[in-house]
Amino acid sequence: MNATGITDAVRADFDVCLADADEGGALELAVGLVTSGVSAEDVLLGLVAPAQVRVGERWESGEWTVAQEHAATHVSRLTVDAVASAARAPVGGGSPRHVLVACGDGEWHVLPSHILAEVLRLRGFQVRSLGGSVSPHELLSDVHQNGPDVVALSCTLTFNLPLAHRQIETCRCAGVPVMTGGPGFGPEGIWAYALGADLYAADARDAAEALLRHWPPVLRGESSVQDGAVEEYAALVRRRPDLLAHLAHVLRDVFPGLRERPDIPNIPYSSGSSGREHEEGTEFLGRLLDSLAAAVFVGDERVFTGQLAFAAAYFSARSVRPRCLLAMTDALADRLRGSPRTLGTLSAGRRYLVTREADSRRPE
Ligand code: B12
Incomplete structure (x- = not known):
């Protein structure tokens, strides 16, 4: 129990409502807290918001499908509305x-x-x-x-x-x-x-x-934001289609096995994947490229390494060695030799992946 009166047991019950897409149960629980005197703000920030973070973790770890995540988020959305309307409107002044x-x-x-x-x-x-x-x-x-x-x-x-x-x-x-x-x-x-x-x-x-x-x-x-960074960012945006096609090509050679994996977005193949899979795979690679571009724009490699960390955890949770990410950073570095900020960011990405791989091999 914490100062808000929201106990771990209440949190666990709310998680179950989200897992079961139980709208009625979630609303009864959350609105019940408000009517019993817990502030609506505490319910929104101490119950609904952290539950959504757990929803994300369950999706990232492969425990939940996208559909389960959507259903849970829908219940949270309804809960936010119900809690807000159950609370008394503040008296306006000034x-x-x-x-x-x-x-x-x-x-x-x-x-x-x-x-x-x-x-x-x-x-x-x-x-x-x-x-x-x-x-x-x-x-x-x-x-x-x-x-x-x-x-x-x-x-x-x-x-x-x-x-x-x-x-x-x-x-x-x-x-x-x-x-x-x-x-x-x-x-x-x-x-x-x-x-x-x-x-x-x-x-x-x-x-x-x-x-x-x-x-x-x-x-x-x-x-x-520096002018040089904006120039390199703009170049990455301009070259995005060409870079995406190159990445898809490289990854097909490095990881032909990805084609057989229905649980992860298929890297776009010229043939053999459905339109939907192709779209998801392109989106996945596109997000990595966009993170690289954003890191260059903001001037902070952590924007890129953070996205690599997410992608690596996503792959690991699906039993895919995240080595394809290393192949990707190398392939991009090869194509982007004239862009010093971009190259620096890619090197930081490479270092991050190598360290992560070494750490994962180290005995506990
Ligand atoms: C629900 C959800 C979705 C839903 C969103 C539906 C909706 N109507 O909101 C949908 C399905 C659309 C979605 C899509 C995607 N998602 Co999503 N999603 C989530 C999830 C599970 C919950 C988000 C949420 O509601 N959080 C709860 C809120 C309350 O927390 P919060 O952000 O901290 O907000 C608080 C503060 O930050 C602050 N705050 C927020 N905004 C502002 C603004 C101001 C001005 C201020 C002052 C404060 C403030 O106040 C809030 C309350 O205190 C998160 C998991 C997570 N950890 O959050 C993943 C998550 C954010 N998603 C993720 C991903 C990858 C995606 C997709 C790229 C997935 C895909 N397509 O493959 C897409 C991208 C879509 C896009 N372009 O936006 C990843 C991001 C990881 C990463 N580094 O890239 C996460 C972290 C999941 C995970 N663990 O892997 N997602």
């Missing part, structure tokens, strides 16, 4: 504080921003929520139409950072400060500040408290 909540371009992890929006509403903010993958153009037109005091931008995936940069710049050019959050912005929001964000908060509670403390938010961020 002039309204307008927050526009949006997900980064390409970002479909909507639930984190949804939880943030509800927590801010519970704290008395007026919130307008735009949902998943908002383009800079859409964001700007909404900013102009609705005049928020601050934009709260959510990013879960690091490879979306260059796109988040465009949104941050767009809002700041319109004179509206940007608060950022989500694991995509790195440890303690390090990459958010590199992209010029004005504020960062680690979770929805910190976000509400920081805004209340520093109201009204002001423009104070400064982007440290």
